[in-house]
Amino acid sequence: MLYGPKVLARLIRKLKPDLVHSLEFQHCGYNVLKAKELYGSGFPKWLATNWGSDIYYYRQFEDHQSQISRLLKSVDYYSCECERDVQLALKLGLTAPVMSVMPNTGGFDLSKLEGVRAIHPPSKRRILMVKGYQHFAGRALTALDALERCAQELKSYLVVVFSASPEIYARVDELRDYVGINIRILPHTSHDAMLRMFSRARIYLGVSVSDAISTSMLEAMAMGAFPIQTDTSCCTEWIECGKSGFQIPADNPEVIAERIKMALANDDLVEVAAELNWKTTQERLDRRLLSKKAEGFYRAIFSAE
CATH class of the missing domain: 3.40.50.2000 (Glycogen Phosphorylase B;)
Structure with a gap:
C-alpha cells in the first residue's frame, strides 16, 4: 500500500x-x-x-x-x-x-462547434443521447426504466446509449426486442464523433447518484441538445430547471419519464434552451x-x- x-x-x-x-x-x-x-x-x-x-x-x-x-x-x-x-x-x-x-475539462474550441451545432435545429432532431454508466454512481438502468415509460412518445425517435456498462446490455436488448423502442448502444468512438452525435440529439439524459458538472452534460449543452440531468450533480449551477434544462431525481423513473415527455412534446422549450445554453457555453466554456x-x-x- x-x-x-x-x-x-x-x-x-x-x-x-x-x-x-x-x-x-x-x-x-x-x-x-x-x-x-x-x-x-x-x-x-x-x-x-x-x-x-x-x-x-x-x-x-x-x-x-x-x-x-x-x-x-x-x-x-x-x-x-x-x-x-x-x-x-x-x-x-x-x-x-x-x-x-x-x-476540469478545460472547455471547448467554440470555432469548431459553432458550425456543427447549427446544422440541425433542436426541435427537428430525432435522437436521444443517454449516458450508459451503471456503477457506484451511474444509474443507467433507472434511465432505461424511464425510457420504457415513454415508449409511445419515442416511436419516431432513436435512442443512443453511450459509455454503456456491460450491466445494461440485456436491458437495452429487452427495450428493443420486446418494448419496441428503437435503441442501440454506441461503440467507443472519438470525442469529435461524440460531439457530432450531440449536435443531432434533441435530448441528453444523464442519471447518477453523484457527479460534479458532468462533462457529457456540458457537451450536450454546447451542441444544442436539451439537458436532463440528476440533481446529485452541479447541474443547477449551469442550467435553470424548466427553462434551459431539467434537473431530476436519481431514483424516480416516473418523474424522469415525465420530464422526457415534456422535452419531446415542446419544440419551443428545446429551441429556447439551446439558445440559452449556447450563450452559457460562450461565456463559461470557451x-x-x-x-x-x-x-x-x-x-x-x-x-x-
Whole structure:
C-alpha cells in the first residue's frame, strides 16, 4: 500500500518541484497525502483539485471522510469545478485558498462547434443521447426504466446509449426486442464523433447518484441538445430547471419519464434552451478563456511565494 507514496516521495525529493498538483482525490490525492507525511518538512506547495464524486459521494463513508478531511487540512491550495464542492470542502476542514471555480475539462474550441451545432435545429432532431454508466454512481438502468415509460412518445425517435456498462446490455436488448423502442448502444468512438452525435440529439439524459458538472452534460449543452440531468450533480449551477434544462431525481423513473415527455412534446422549450445554453457555453466554456484562467492559478501561486 505504501509503494506508490514512497516512490512519489523519492521522486519529489529528487526532482524538487516548486508545486505538486494532484488531480482527483481517491487515488492521486491520497497518494500525495501519504507521500507528504513520509517526506517530512520541506514538502513543496500542494494544489489539490477534486473531480466529480471525490467529496460529494465519498464523504458519506467514514474511512474516506477521514482521509478527505486530512487531505483538505494538508493542502496549500484547492480547486474544483462546483461551488457545491467548495462549501463541502470548507465543512470538512479546508482552510487553504480556493482557486476560481472552473470546469476540469478545460472547455471547448467554440470555432469548431459553432458550425456543427447549427446544422440541425433542436426541435427537428430525432435522437436521444443517454449516458450508459451503471456503477457506484451511474444509474443507467433507472434511465432505461424511464425510457420504457415513454415508449409511445419515442416511436419516431432513436435512442443512443453511450459509455454503456456491460450491466445494461440485456436491458437495452429487452427495450428493443420486446418494448419496441428503437435503441442501440454506441461503440467507443472519438470525442469529435461524440460531439457530432450531440449536435443531432434533441435530448441528453444523464442519471447518477453523484457527479460534479458532468462533462457529457456540458457537451450536450454546447451542441444544442436539451439537458436532463440528476440533481446529485452541479447541474443547477449551469442550467435553470424548466427553462434551459431539467434537473431530476436519481431514483424516480416516473418523474424522469415525465420530464422526457415534456422535452419531446415542446419544440419551443428545446429551441429556447439551446439558445440559452449556447450563450452559457460562450461565456463559461470557451477554451481560450479557461486556459488563461488555469494559467492564472499557477501565476497566483508562484507570485505568492
